[in-house]
Amino acid sequence: MGATMIGYRTLRHNARALLPNGFALAVGALLLLAPTMGWAADEPAANPDQACLGCHGFAGMEKKAADGDVIKLHVPGELFAKSVHGANGCASCHSDIDAGKHPPSTKEIKSARSYSVGMTESCKGCHTDKFTQWDTSIHAALVRAGNPAAPICTDCHNPHGVIKGAAAKVDETPCQSCHKDVFTAYSASVHGQSLKTKADSYAPVCSGCHSAHEVKPISLGQGPTAACAGCHAGVLEKHKSWLPNAALHFEVVSCPACHVQNAQRKVDLMLIDAQDKARGTEQIGVPLFDASTRSDGKGIDAITLWNLLQTFNREGAHNRTVVRGRLKVATGPQAHQLGDKGTAVSDCRTCHSENSEAFKSVTISLVGPDGRRVGYGASADVLNSVISVDTVRGFYAIGGTRIILLDILLVLAVLAGIGVAVGHVFLGWFFKRFGFYNPHNGGHAGHPPAGDGPKAAQK
């Protein structure tokens, strides 16, 4: 053990003396002896955990894992006593500890992380519903993928100090420890400011929109938009009073795309399963996309996207893959910089004009094997080439993503329409001018449409 383990040998000796015949007996004895021992530990929690705290209540108690990690073994007694777990007792989670043989602990711990991951089984025993929710989350997917930073139960909830509702306080929300940039943006938003300045504010903290445990990749569904509507009741009806096709806007435009001032907007074209729109196209295509990503830095172009969809939907494919487009802000922090509604975008030209920056930045995304969204850069022509009628059928912003070929056809139609009239008048003049017109052929006086009278007649 390290040098910081002050008095550990003495404590271990005392505890061993108190634990000869099992955990309960030891706890009972400890209760009788504790007042006379004068331990320098934290104030002990309610019994029968004082035996444990007899050692673990000492600040600085720690152990070295096999990988060199230092595992802190100190449990602040007072904090634990006040926590929601205080009444459960140590053994409810640490049932693997044989009180008759502990201390010393001979169990080798591979790493602090592996120990914590293993302990989530203890959490699951009581919090089955929350654990099941977490198990479907992006966080759990990352854990399974071996990400050492992905949060497990104890990363957000201090098991020895958890207090109900603590995470609901804006300054104590655990998400900020990993998502610092997002949290900073949120703190400055209309929601964050409301919580800081109004005592009776009901503005959401992170879990209010993202849920605490069932956190999903943002690209997989309508979660955040639905979350907005959860508090802002009647918001669709209010938008309908001024916004044409408001329901469609709600489906394809994320709330921050309009409610974040000066946001950079982009289009995300998600590849989804046509049979089940809530589910991503899992496990397929990622290597194919990697191979298709062009090296010139322009990203996937219209033809490449079409070829990819043809490959996905080849004969015998299990489900049909389609593209669902969505207008959103470019980055996570921007998505949280929501402003007061007075600052929201209400000028249609922001998106419905040819030069809208929103349609110059395009990503094509799908769900990778670990459940995370994988985005690939795409060139803007995936939205305005004629082939987009087939590939991006469901996403269209009037003006902003119009097909260039149709513009050319319109110009040709105007030129042809004018050309027919002008050409016809010219031919009439030409026939008269060079004597091909004969009024005695039976035509009426108004013909041909050149107007100056036939040259032949003038002669």
Added chain:
Amino acid sequence: MARIYLHPLPVRIWHWTNAIGFILMIISGLQIRYVGLVDLFSFRAAVTMHNFVGFVLIANFFVWLAFYLSSDRIRAYHSELNPKKHFIGAIRQIYYYAFGIFRGEPNPFHATPYNKFNPLQSMIYQIIMMLLLPVQIYTGILLWDVQRFQSQVDFFGGVRVLDTVHVLIFIAFVFYLFVHVYLGSLGHTRTTHYKAMITGYEDEE
């Protein structure tokens, strides 16, 4: 010179309502599609106008349909029931407009109240009124409220497919408008057909 009553009042009202409506739809459609390039009024005002005039034109279409379905003048749209003769007549009319008219040849067609469209006109008007306009109305209604008609939008392949069809027909109408107005000047005099569509009576040579 004879005067014949070619265009009954309901047809004239329908025609000029259609004419004004088409122009407003084209202007508002251009404003909607080319924001920034066209700046006659706001995008939102253009959408409101496009929707309102669109429904007026839909009602107007049914006025036209009701009039002709309840009138024996419906024969004007297909006075020649023999497809071969109709087709040959259309070819003759094309020849006349493309060549004969410049040589001073007589118009192969003479209008009567029950046969007021030449074979080419008849063919084109039937395509417009029974195919292009209904498709334009239908796609326009679906695009007016995509969510309300989501299942139909999906059935036809998505909003972009519908919009493309809507714009293609719009482009065809823009071309048609130029040609229609110009061909209107090829009557007995430059203004014969225009006046007839106002008074109902057309002078015959």
